[in-house]
Amino acid sequence: MPETVKLTTDEMKRDLVGMVGPENVAIRNEEGERQYRLHAPMVVFPSEEREIEQILSWAASNHVRVAPQGGGTKDAYGHPGDEIDIILSLKKMSGIIHHSAGDLTVTALPGTTLRELQQALGVEGQFLPLDPAWEEQATLGGIVAAGASGPGRAMYGSARDYLIASRICYPDGTLIRTGAKVVKNVAGYDMNKLFIGSMGTLGVFTELTFKIRPIPPYAGALAIGDPDPLKLRKLQEILLDSQLEPSAAEWINGRLGARIFGSSAGDPVLLVSFEDVERSVRFQLNWLQNACNSLGVTVLERISGYKETRAVLFGLREHLPNSHDIPDDKLVIGVKLLSMIAEVPAVYEAVQQAADEKGLPLDFHGGLYTGISRATVRAEWGQQQAVFEWLRTAESFLGSLNGRSVIEIAPRKMRTKLNVWGAEAEDWKLMKGIKEKIDPKRILNPGRFVGGI
Incomplete structure (x- = not known):
């Protein structure tokens, strides 16, 4: 089989300009390796679903590797992955398509920020019960793709409980529709859940429909x-x-x-x-x-x-680190620690003691009704070895509780040396099979998710 000829930057720019116009294609000539941000030679800004279909179809035909991006708050989440050719920014895919206050549903574009949505719903006394960090920057597509949540998960749950329909563009440019825009849906396999938390490795959201709730009095x-x-x-x-x-x-x-x-x-x-x-x-x-x-x-x-x-x-x-704002000369680590709810205080004591022994400043909060804890260390590069040792201690302790640790943010050169997603789980093999079926050419976010998929 002949080796695929890779497009040059000029060729990629020419093709993309033909699809979205010159004002929606940006060349990046950054020096050095960005530690907390996605990096690619080029960023493209589609403004409608049709353009996303065209871009992904073109990318699949030319073996161009694509990283979808919303607000950039999760750029340092996951493995660094394979080298990316273009960033697919969804910033211009923003806005509310339809809000049915009586039916308690809302349909919005993926680049809509959570704050923008909450402000619009608030006019009708309603809200989407998701509360991840950095709501003024975090986009709906990014929140769902990362499976992000906050303290309110104790009562309200996560994106899996609210996403009822979506439109998704597969890596080959094929558009699919999942779910239905009604709260009471038919029985059967919920395809929405396949894409929630998949880190943009299976498809790109072009439209999302959520069920919503009245704001508590x-x-x-x-x-x-x-x-x-x-x-x-x-x-x-x-x-x-x-x-x-x-x-x-x-x-x-x-x-x-x-x-x-x-x-x-x-x-x-x-x-x-x-x-x-x-x-x-x-x-x-x-x-x-x-x-x-x-x-x-x-x-x-x-x-x-x-x-x-x-x-x-x-x-x-909002104390949690934001990939968009961390300077490259700072060493910031954010870890999600998953345990039984009764073990949260023990998790706190273990990671706090380890941080104190290493002289590391630690911020910690853990959900007593969710079992999800988050630990953040903001250190100096000279403390890199101490941070590695602290991470190993945390991972080992969580393992002893049959829990797991997931690194949500870390500088790129540390993520290459870390087991970001924790110990391999039984379902990773199944997930690899799904990735191979949907994205055999490894077009979308290759290598970023669990097991290097």
Whole structure:
């Protein structure tokens, strides 16, 4: 079989300009290797679905490797992968196509930011119950492709619970439609779920339809702190055994808690929020406050009101690193730690102790109702070896709990040496088979996802 002749940059530019116009093709002549951003010689900005079909069909015919990109907040997520020829930016694929307030559904383009969508839905007193970090930059397509979520997952779930229909362009340019734009769908295999969390390796979203919810009429939260972690563990047990229904429940380490609540920098904090009618929220807050009093645990702050509670949760999410904003001369590591919910305090203690031993500044928060913890280290390049050792300790400890660690952000030259997705899982073989079937030429994000697919 003859070897494929690779197009030159000038040839690629000529072809792309013919598809989208010269104003929508940009050449990048960056010196050096970008540590936290996707890099390719060229960026193309399609503005409609037809152009995405044309670009991917052309890419498949010419073996051009493509990396889809939304807001760029997840550029440093996953393996560096194979060398990319073009970045397919979806920034110009933005806007709401249809909002049916009565049916509680909304259809939007993939480059629409989460904040843009929430502001439009808020006019009708509705919202999409997803709360990943950096909502002013994170796009709907990127959120779904990365399977991103935040503290609100404790009550509301993830993108898998809200995406009900989509239009997706396969790597060969074929357009498919999945699901239906109604909340009550027919039984059968939900093709939407195949693409959620696939990191853009199977297709490019061109349209997404979500079911949405009314904004809760009231919300409130308690920030609870104590120098004795055993008391907080006991409070966690009481909370989990109760019939309370938190919208978020996060174990926060002292360093992060001090910045958010002004608490002692060494003391962990529990943040527990509720969203419902005002009577229900106040009852649950009072019940939890009485439980704190009985244990002798201090309530650092009581937050009342929907906007005020959301603001605190927003502050918790926004401490997470953003690939778009990290300078290349900084060493930033963000790790997602997956465990049983009862093990979150133990995960905190293990990664905090390891960070303290290595002299690394750590921010940590873990979901007591989700089992998803996130640990962030912002260090200097001279501490690279200490960071490697801390990561190995975290991975080993999670393994001992039958959990796993996933590196969500790291500089490129470290990701080449790390097992970003953790230990190989049983379903990776199946996922490799799906990738080979849908993208045999490895056009979309090759090598970025689990197992190098």
